[in-house]
Amino acid sequence: MSPDASSISLPETRRRLLGGVGLLALGGCGFRPLYAPDGGGAGVADSRMAAELAAVRVGLIPERNGQLLRRALQQRLDPQGAGLPGRYDLRASFRLAADPEGFHRDGTASRIRYTATATWVLLTLGTPPEEVASGTARAAEAWNILDNQFFASDQSRGAAERRLTELLAEDIVLRLALRFRAPTVG
Known part of the structure; x- marks a missing residue:
């Protein structure tokens, strides 16, 4: 693996990881878009x-x-x-x-x-x-x-x-x- 490939993939992996953590954090605080379907009852x-x-x-x-x-x-x-x-x-x-x-x-x-x-x-x-x-x-x-x-x-x-x-x-x-x-x- 070249040094360039690792430097490109590391920020992409970090971005995906942080994006997932951000969604989990918003879900944990009770945030839900106004017009989104209710998770419990469609x-x-x-x-x-x-x-x-x-x-x-x-x-x-x-x-x-x-x-x-x-x-x-x-x-x-x-x-x-x-x-x-x-x-x-x-x-x-x-x-x-x-x-x-x-x-x-x-x-x-x-x-x-x-x-x-x-x-x-x-x-x-x-x-x-x-x-x-x-x-x-x-x-x-x-x-x-x-x-x-x-x-x-x-x-x-x-x-x-x-x-x-x-x-x-x-x-x-x-x-x-x-x-x-x-x-x-x-």
């Missing part, structure tokens, strides 16, 4: 979590961006359209703030930064309703204001608002999925 935890998410009803959210957020939440909570009976009520509010970031020489804004905030609470549908989870989701997006191109600027603004609602919905559903994956939900 997706039992995932199907339970999906059923819990599908049982969430989203309340009305005022204004156009609130409607977009509600629709994005509904699509993520029940993507298969299972139509399970509701067990939870998700109430959310939507707030959008705009800040100018760039300026032309005449002082008009050339770039706008939107910051969207959704405050939400998940309640049971029982009487009286009990709070299951709550939180705040935030997302930021920016777009350029083009000179003498109102249509393009308006399209950029609309696309930024849609991206913000999608980001907020993804964050809220991820937090709900983590809550439903916890063993103490009920």
